[in-house]
Amino acid sequence: MSSCKHTHTDGQAHELRVEHLEVAYRHNTVLEDINLTTHCGSSLALVGPNGAGKSTLLKSIAALIKPRQGRVTWSGEDNVKCRGGEFAYLPQHDEVNWDFPITVRGVVEMGRYSQLGPWRKFTEKDDLAVEQALDLMEMNGELAKRQISELSGGQKQRAFIARAVAQEAHLLLLDEPFTGLDREHTANLTRLLRKLTMENRLVIASHHDINTLADIFDQVLLLNRRVIAFGDCEDTLTEENLSLTFQNTTHV
Amino acid sequence: MSELLEMLDMPFFRRALAAAALIGFTNGFVSGFVLLRRSSLALSALSHTLLPGIVVVVLITGVLNQAGAFMGALLASLVVGFGSIAVTRHTRLPHSTALAIFYTAAVALGVVMIPYAHTSQDLEQWLFGTIQTMGDADLKVFFGIACFTLMSSTLFMRPLLLTLFEPNVASVQGVSVRWMNYLLYALMIFALMASFQAVGPILSIGLLVVPGAIVSLFTNDTKWLFWGGGIVGCVGAVMAVIISIPLNIPTGPAIVLVLGALFLIAYIFVTSRKFRGNASF
Numbered sequence: 001m002s003s004c005k006h007t008h009t010d011g012q013a014h015e016l017r018v019e020h021l022e023v024a025y026r027h028n029t030v031l032e033d034i035n036l037t038t039h040c041g042s043s044l045a046l047v048g049p050n051g052a053g054k055s056t057l058l059k060s061i062a063a064l065i066k067p068r069q070g071r072v073t074w075s076g077e078d079n080v081k082c083r084g085g086e087f088a089y090l091p092q093h094d095e096v097n098w099d100f101p102i103t104v105r106g107v108v109e110m111g112r113y114s115q116l117g118p119w120r121k122f123t124e125k126d127d128l129a130v131e132q133a134l135d136l137m138e139m140n141g142e143l144a145k146r147q148i149s150e151l152s153g154g155q156k157q158r159a160f161i162a163r164a165v166a167q168e169a170h171l172l173l174l175d176e177p178f179t180g181l182d183r184e185h186t187a188n189l190t191r192l193l194r195k196l197t198m199e200n201r202l203v204i205a206s207h208h209d210i211n212t213l214a215d216i217f218d219q220v221l222l223l224n225r226r227v228i229a230f231g232d233c234e235d236t237l238t239e240e241n242l243s244l245t246f247q248n249t250t251h252v
Numbered sequence: 253m254s255e256l257l258e259m260l261d262m263p264f265f266r267r268a269l270a271a272a273a274l275i276g277f278t279n280g281f282v283s284g285f286v287l288l289r290r291s292s293l294a295l296s297a298l299s300h301t302l303l304p305g306i307v308v309v310v311l312i313t314g315v316l317n318q319a320g321a322f323m324g325a326l327l328a329s330l331v332v333g334f335g336s337i338a339v340t341r342h343t344r345l346p347h348s349t350a351l352a353i354f355y356t357a358a359v360a361l362g363v364v365m366i367p368y369a370h371t372s373q374d375l376e377q378w379l380f381g382t383i384q385t386m387g388d389a390d391l392k393v394f395f396g397i398a399c400f401t402l403m404s405s406t407l408f409m410r411p412l413l414l415t416l417f418e419p420n421v422a423s424v425q426g427v428s429v430r431w432m433n434y435l436l437y438a439l440m441i442f443a444l445m446a447s448f449q450a451v452g453p454i455l456s457i458g459l460l461v462v463p464g465a466i467v468s469l470f471t472n473d474t475k476w477l478f479w480g481g482g483i484v485g486c487v488g489a490v491m492a493v494i495i496s497i498p499l500n501i502p503t504g505p506a507i508v509l510v511l512g513a514l515f516l517i518a519y520i521f522v523t524s525r526k527f528r529g530n531a532s533f
Contacts, residue, residue: 062424084426091420100288100417101472110414114425118410147472167425 013039014075014170016061016202021070023056030056032226034070038219040170043193043203045213045233048223049246054206055092057223058173061204062089074171084114088169090160090177098149104159105144108133111166133166136192138185153180161189165196172196174205190216213237259497264384268503271386272489274394275446276459276507278401280485282443283464284477285405285436288416293348296457297355299444301325301332303453304362310369322445329441332358381451381504383493390449397442404435405478412436413474450489451504458508459485466515469522488514 021034031053038044046054059065061072063079072079074086088111111133112126134140137158143151148159157180164172177193178186193203193216207213213220214233222228222236222245229241259265286292305328309320336350343350405412414422415432423429440460447456467480488511496506 059420062420064420064423083424087424089421089424091418095420096418097288097290097416099290100474101468101477102417102474103472106474107417110417111425113410113414116410117426118408163421173424 013041013200014202015039015073016171016204017073018057018061019070019073021057021060021072022068023053023060023065024068029068030225031060031067034223034227036221036227036230038202038204040202041197041200042219043197043205043217044219044221045205045207045217046221046223047207047210047213047245048228052224052245054223055175058089058175058204058206061171062087062173064089082171084117086170088114088164088167088172090164090172090174092175093153093156093160093179096156096160098156100148102148103145104139104148104151104162105130105134107148107159108139108144108162108166111163114167114169129166129168133162136165137162138188154182154185157181158185161192165192169201171202172204174203176208177205178207178209186212193217210237210242255498256494264386265493265497267386267388267391268383268493269490270391271383271394271450272493272503272507273486274391274398275383275450276463276485276487276489277482278394278398278485279443279447279459280463280488281401281405281478281482282439283460283462283481283485284467284474285412285416285439285464286460287464287468287477288413288474289436291440292457292461294351295440295444295460297351298329298333298441299448299453299456299460301328301355301358302444302448302456304328304358304365307362307365307369311365325445325448326441328358329444333437381449381455381502383450383503383507394446397446400442401439405439408432408435409475451507455504455508458511459489462508462511462515463488466511466518469518484514485511 016036016038018034018036021031022029023031034057046057048054056065060067061079063072063083074082079087108130109122109126112122112129116122116126131140134144139155139158139162143155148156151159157177161174161177164174177189181189190212193205196203197218203217205217207217214237217233219231220233220236221230222241224245224247228245229236229238286295302325305324305326306316306321307324308328309324310316313320332351332354336347336354339345339350339353340347411422411427411432412435414425414427415429415436419429422432443460444456447459450456451459463481463485464477466484467477471477471480489507492507492510493503495510496503499506
């Protein structure tokens with residue numbers, strides 16, 4: 001379905017490149033001159049105040065939004081060509097139709113469709129991927145049979161993360177993945193993101209809690225319409241950078 | 253029973269039964285999509301718009317035939333559909349409000365123009381449905397619509413469901429969300445055209461909403477919505493044709509009444525089962 005190669009045939013890590021990205025909604029510029037380069041095997045947090053453009057940047061990388069200027073490439077290919085297989089995306093919950101008559105398991109099975117396309121049959125391999133994803137998010141057993149509106153906020157979040165995991169995508173774009181999770185499942189998701197990174201996938205997620213940043217992610221991009229700072233967590237998370245990012249906002 | 257067998261000898265009755273089965277199945281099948289898309293209100297607006305579209309075509313061409321009616325209805329629904337989308341895009345009005353403005357204006361225009369359309373006799377029939385006067389050509393059209401609906405929705409079921417569930421994730425998973433939305437729109441318009449002829453513009457939305465709603469009371473499995481809805485729609489419409497003739501009530505309203513009654517029974521059954529279930533704890 002996509003022209004991107006999933007394995008590292010050339011022995012080199014895949015590179016995600018965002019170049020001079022500018023995004024606007026009508027006359028409102030939301031992102032300005034965004035540049036960043038990262039590669040698979042790392043995890044990157046997007047941090048910034050409300051309205052900084054974190055979700056917009058994730059959507060732009062996922063090719064859901066057409067930029068006014070600039071481009072996004074994944075191992076040299078235009079990002080639009082990488083949909084279906086290479087990318088997985090976790091949306092924010094307000095865009096989901098919760099009344100859909102579908103079980104948690106059904107949602108996670110949907111993740112396999114990017115590998116299967118519209119017609120190929122569901123095989124044992126797909127079943128296994130679904131089962132593993134449910135296990136990883138502790139959504140197996142009785143929870144897997146529930147209709148999705150019968151879940152709590154945190155459980156909904158876990159079901160959708162399981163769907164993204166079942167895709168076995170190379171690049172995971174997660175919009176606020178820790179929203180609604182309790183302490184135990186926060187720790188669980190932290191372990192999962194580490195594991196995905198170890199498997200040579202690239203994880204990019206918007207995140208709110210600055211205290212936990214360095215435990216979860218390798219890299220951080222401080223964002224407020226433009227890039228304030230970008231780099232390894234320990235070098236980038238300075239008092240000065242943070243106050244630059246969150247200036248004009250009361251809550252840090 | 254013998255009366256029914258006697259009626260079966262009459263060609264008009266056989267054709268009405270066949271039309272009811274085809275239209276009921278198609279609409280019931282598509283009603284699953286209408287439910288998942290949460291677009292009952294918008295479709296109801298569009299179904300009302302079909303009437304002025306047809307009146308305009310009669311005014312221009314002076315005759316009323318199926319092709320003309322189809323073109324007029326399609327044109328009107330496109331004007332109202334895209335007009336309301338354009339208004340929503342350039343203002344802060346919600347789409348339902350924009351749609352209400354457009355479709356009530358269109359219906360009003362249609363009502364004003366009816367006296368000037370010289371084939372007003374036929375128009376009245378279009379208003380309440382024409383299932384008892386179906387010709388062989390009509391049946392062929394309904395058969396074609398049923399085939400198109402079944403084939404396209406079976407072929408594209410996965411991408412359609414992904415789009416309906418969450419379009420952004422669907423798009424990232426490689427689904428062409430735009431084309432799936434066009435397909436959904438086409439499926440709904442075709443189904444609407446068929447039910448429009450069977451029960452008329454005011455009631456047509458009933459056929460396109462109730463069957464899926466009935467099935468959704470019983471299942472958490474998406475695929476049952478479509479086939480289940482098709483069967484409920486088919487059985488309901490055929491039942492209505494059979495009882496409407498001896499009872500001497502108009503067939504179009506009878507179809508929607510039967511479906512409404514089925515929904516009521518299903519609703520009472522499901523809720524009473526739930527109450528009994530709670531009481532046993």
